[in-house]
Amino acid sequence: MILAFIGIGQVGFALAHALQQKGHHIIVAVDRPSETVSKALSQNANFEAKPLQEAIDRAEVVFLATPFQANEMLLQSLRFNGKILVDCTNPVGPGISHGLMSTISGSEKVQEWAPDALVVKAFTIYGFENFADSTFPGYNVKPVMMMAGNDRAAKDTVASLVTDLGYEPLNTGALDQALHLEHMTLLWVKMVRRDKHHPGLVWAKLER
Template sequence: MRIGILGTGNMADALGGQWRRAGHEVVAGGRSAATGLREAAGHGTDAVLVALPWQAATDVVGELAEALRGRVLIDCTNPVGPDFRLLTAGGPAAAERIAAAAPGARVVKAFNLCHEDVWRTTPPVFDGRPLAVPLCGDDEAALSVVRRLVRDLGCEPLNAGGLGRAGLLEATAALLIGLWVGEGADAQAIAPPLAFSGAA
């Protein structure tokens, strides 16, 4: 696949590096990088990853809206502020704002629940279980592309619903980051195995 990445920071490096190792053609771009954002967006004929600070993501995507028309746009941003607060509480999710800024793109929320070091793990398997990656999106073809990219990392894609549920993923990230970083807690311990969840 040809993948463009908007941003050149840690998430761009971690995910982009793994996708390169899986055989994909990846180009990352930034405002002050040798490769620009527009060039990266143009390269991503199969998928474009938004790996920017969430405050900048909507503006950048809006500027590139025409270049992103029809593209699979993967949002891994987290609107988390001081004291691990969800900065979009009470309003549209970050992913929904990105979708509104580029109405011709097919947005999928994914890869936002883990620190970049997790994405550098090859593969991200813990206690014998591959990491599950929740996806929120409304376009089945776009979701299919992102599922392949999840599997290329050695992870398992998990259907988390339509893009309207992306805010739940973002709120989950705020909660988990607060537990991991703020409390030093093993947040994985808060969820029982499926057999004990009442859903089995």
């Protein structure tokens, strides 16, 4: 599958590199030359770089892995024409709080700013370390990757990428559920980044 990445920092690179290793073709969407893009291209010579709109036009699925505060201006200048947009971003406010005061999810704002995209929230409930490596030797369950979105077919496509990366996909429902996934992200960040739990901390789905 051809995947475009808008944002190739720690989260974007971890996902892009892991997906490239699974046989997907990665396009780094570039709006301007940067040290981050240069570093990503040097770390994986199989990536290619294209201007933002060209990368989106060529991709089957687009990943958004930018700082949340950059999203409004960025997305309003782009055309997605019905493409799947995987929202990997989180609105984080002061003191590791929800940046939109829990009144609406960041993903719903992303959908508002990119109305011609099929937005799916995914790859946000852990830190980048677990996107780089999803293996947990000694356990007989896979880590779960929760997602939310309004389009079932789009979520099924994203679920296939989740499975490629070694996770158990879990459809939590419509895009408004992204608010709760963002709170799970804040929980993980507070536990790991603030309170020093091991960064390999993940959740699992157990169903009787």
